[in-house]
Amino acid sequence: MPMMSLAELQRRIDAGNLSADAAIAQSLEAIGAHDKTIGAFVCRNEAVRAANAGPLRGIAVGIKDIIDTADFPTQMGSKIYSGWQPRADAPAVMLLKQAGASIVGKTTTTAFASVDPTATLNPRNHGHTPGGSSSGSAAAVAAGMIPLALGTQTGGSVIRPASFCGVAAIKPSFRLLPTVGVKCYSWTLDTVGLFAAGVQDLARGLSALTNRSELLPAAAIETPRIGVVTQDFAGAPEGAGGEALRIATVAAERAGASGSIRSCRNSRRRRRWRGNTGRITTRCRRCCAPGSTKAPAQRLLLTTRRAGSRTGPGVH
Amino acid sequence: MPMMSLAELQRRIDAGNLSADAAIAQSLEAIGAHDKTIGAFVCRNEAVRAANAGPLRGIAVGIKDIIDTADFPTQMGSKIYSGWQPRADAPAVMLLKQAGASIVGKTTTTAFASVDPTATLNPRNHGHTPGGSSSGSAAAVAAGMIPLALGTQTGGSVIRPASFCGVAAIKPSFRLLPTVGVKCYSWTLDTVGLFAAGVQDLARGLSALTNRSELLPAAAIETPRIGVVTQDFAGAPEGAGGEALRIATVAAERAGASGSIRSCRNSRRRRRWRGNTGRITTRCRRCCAPGSTKAPAQRLLLTTRRAGSRTGPGVH
Numbered sequence: 001m002p003m004m005s006l007a008e009l010q011r012r013i014d015a016g017n018l019s020a021d022a023a024i025a026q027s028l029e030a031i032g033a034h035d036k037t038i039g040a041f042v043c044r045n046e047a048v049r050a051a052n053a054g055p056l057r058g059i060a061v062g063i064k065d066i067i068d069t070a071d072f073p074t075q076m077g078s079k080i081y082s083g084w085q086p087r088a089d090a091p092a093v094m095l096l097k098q099a100g101a102s103i104v105g106k107t108t109t110t111a112f113a114s115v116d117p118t119a120t121l122n123p124r125n126h127g128h129t130p131g132g133s134s135s136g137s138a139a140a141v142a143a144g145m146i147p148l149a150l151g152t153q154t155g156g157s158v159i160r161p162a163s164f165c166g167v168a169a170i171k172p173s174f175r176l177l178p179t180v181g182v183k184c185y186s187w188t189l190d191t192v193g194l195f196a197a198g199v200q201d202l203a204r205g206l207s208a209l210t211n212r213s214e215l216l217p218a219a220a221i222e223t224p225r226i227g228v229v230t231q232d233f234a235g236a237p238e239g240a241g242g243e244a245l246r247i248a249t250v251a252a253e254r255a256g257a258s259g260s261i262r263s264c265r266n267s268r269r270r271r272r273w274r275g276n277t278g279r280i281t282t283r284c285r286r287c288c289a290p291g292s293t294k295a296p297a298q299r300l301l302l303t304t305r306r307a308g309s310r311t312g313p314g315v316h
Numbered sequence: 317m318p319m320m321s322l323a324e325l326q327r328r329i330d331a332g333n334l335s336a337d338a339a340i341a342q343s344l345e346a347i348g349a350h351d352k353t354i355g356a357f358v359c360r361n362e363a364v365r366a367a368n369a370g371p372l373r374g375i376a377v378g379i380k381d382i383i384d385t386a387d388f389p390t391q392m393g394s395k396i397y398s399g400w401q402p403r404a405d406a407p408a409v410m411l412l413k414q415a416g417a418s419i420v421g422k423t424t425t426t427a428f429a430s431v432d433p434t435a436t437l438n439p440r441n442h443g444h445t446p447g448g449s450s451s452g453s454a455a456a457v458a459a460g461m462i463p464l465a466l467g468t469q470t471g472g473s474v475i476r477p478a479s480f481c482g483v484a485a486i487k488p489s490f491r492l493l494p495t496v497g498v499k500c501y502s503w504t505l506d507t508v509g510l511f512a513a514g515v516q517d518l519a520r521g522l523s524a525l526t527n528r529s530e531l532l533p534a535a536a537i538e539t540p541r542i543g544v545v546t547q548d549f550a551g552a553p554e555g556a557g558g559e560a561l562r563i564a565t566v567a568a569e570r571a572g573a574s575g576s577i578r579s580c581r582n583s584r585r586r587r588r589w590r591g592n593t594g595r596i597t598t599r600c601r602r603c604c605a606p607g608s609t610k611a612p613a614q615r616l617l618l619t620t621r622r623a624g625s626r627t628g629p630g631v632h
Binding site: 080081084087175178179180184187 | 396397400403494503
């Protein structure tokens with residue numbers, strides 16, 4: 001089951017090769033075929049139609065079930081909110097509708113976006129968890145059921161299930177998308193995020209939602225410089241974590257990036273530093289100290305070789 | 317109809333001269349007697365009882381009707397939310413209950429805490445508005461129906477109706493009281509505030525709600541220095557506004573304060589200054605400019621003469 005590309009759907013709809021209603025019907029059909037196994041949706045509307053206008057007409061969207069919807073119950077992944085029907089859409093959902101998207105259903109969430117797992121399967125491997133808390137949104141995109149989904153993140157609840165399910169996701173800057181009507185986990189950290197098949201799809205979705213054309217990638221992407229900072233703030237990583245970083249590094253290099261890892265071995269020669277924000281951290285005295293002229297340690301800088309590389313090194 | 321002092325009720329309950337249930341019954345009786353005229357309540361619970369423990373046992377509290385309550389509908393002052401029943405109390409209401417308060421009902425609000433007036437009368441003068449948006453909370457305290465009420469303020473929706481109705485109120489620091497479960501007007505500015513008969517009553521209420529004993533006033537209050545800044549950032553005030561300031565100044569002086577107004581007449585000799593926050597303002601070149609050694613202009617500094625003055629210059 002290949003993923004649905006939002007960008008590709010838009011191109012076909014704009015070219016007149018696909019009607020917006022047919023695009024929605026594709027999603028409904030895919031949901032009908034796969035969700036019985038995957039269990040990404042809490043509830044859905046099989047009679048939903050496409051809008052006549054807007055950049056997201058023909059785009060079927062799933063909404064994480066801690067986000068208020070006027071057309072669907074919002075059950076927070078908890079029996080406490082069983083059957084709970086908000087009176088209004090959360091502003092993030094209103095933005096989707098204004099852009100012409102069709103809301104096809106609510107996606108599973110761990111209870112109150114916390115740690116209790118859902119019953120949703122990981123479409124890449126049914127024996128694995130899809131990750132959480134935005135489990136259903138990540139799984140529904142990964143399973144090729146919908147081209148776009150909303151999730152929320154307080155710590156890592158968007159980027160974690162995206163990485164587990166092998167889909168692209170963005171946790172935008174704080175407050176780029178409104179969090180009103182989202183069940184509060186942390187007033188200051190809660191962030192609405194997006195899931196899609198690839199980076200271009202995400203960019204188009206976020207641009208349509210926010211009405212910001214500058215979020216669309218330019219035709220030729222400037223060569224990005226990617227730094228992977230592994231400074232030892234919180235102790236040494238587990239072996240599997242280090243190995244995952246190595247695999248990601250290889251993937252980034254394969255996609256056109258170059259770089260090298262220089263590890264700092266001076267973990268015993270540390271002193272306390274107060275950073276710009278007033279936060280105190282410990283760093284190696286020799287090469288990681290502010291103002292040091294020695295090479296930054298334990299840091300990997302990658303520079304992509306090919307300008308215009310379609311996706312660059314990323315999750316997808 | 318004298319106002320009910322929270323501090324006085326607490327003293328009588330603590331001394332065993334008044335039962336907590338009798339204190340609640342007093343409020344229910346006063347509501348029965350006066351609310352038909354004033355119209356401060358949207359709905360109420362006449363069967364409410366006192367809690368057995370907690371610093372606010374025996375204290376009847378009214379809750380502005382944009383704050384979620386599990387025991388009452390929350391109608392936002394709008395027909396759109398007619399009969400709307402939240403599933404949970406807002407955390408600010410939970411804090412009240414944890415402190416032993418009894419929620420007697422929901423108080424009127426302008427629709428969505430915006431500008432449409434309520435039908436509530438000002439208890440001091442039935443021909444005047446009680447002010448808004450927390451109209452019912454201010455009026456219920458002013459009419460002697462309850463000793464404590466919650467309101468909310470985005471711009472001036474607590475301090476305005478308090479001043480119109482002649483009651484004490486506090487708009488606490490941002491985030492001292494949680495705004496989760498309060499209908500959002502502005503994510504960053506919305507603030508839960510308190511209404512009570514006097515400053516001591518407010519302090520006891522806020523201290524009980526937040527479990528912060530440092531909010532209780534000391535027996536002898538240090539002489540406060542009060543500055544009234546009238547610098548001409550937004551043009552000259554209306555005549556009535558200037559007159560109101562003069563009246564407040566006289567009242568403050570009567571309560572023990574001393575001070576003088578020196579007006580800056582150099583409104584045409586201005587230049588732009590960038591303040592500490594990066595915000596650009598215009599100020600008179602001669603005496604208001606940063607670093608100027610001349611006397612600050614258009615500024616009134618009041619210093620109270622009597623230490624331990626019970627209320628000091630204030631609204632109440």
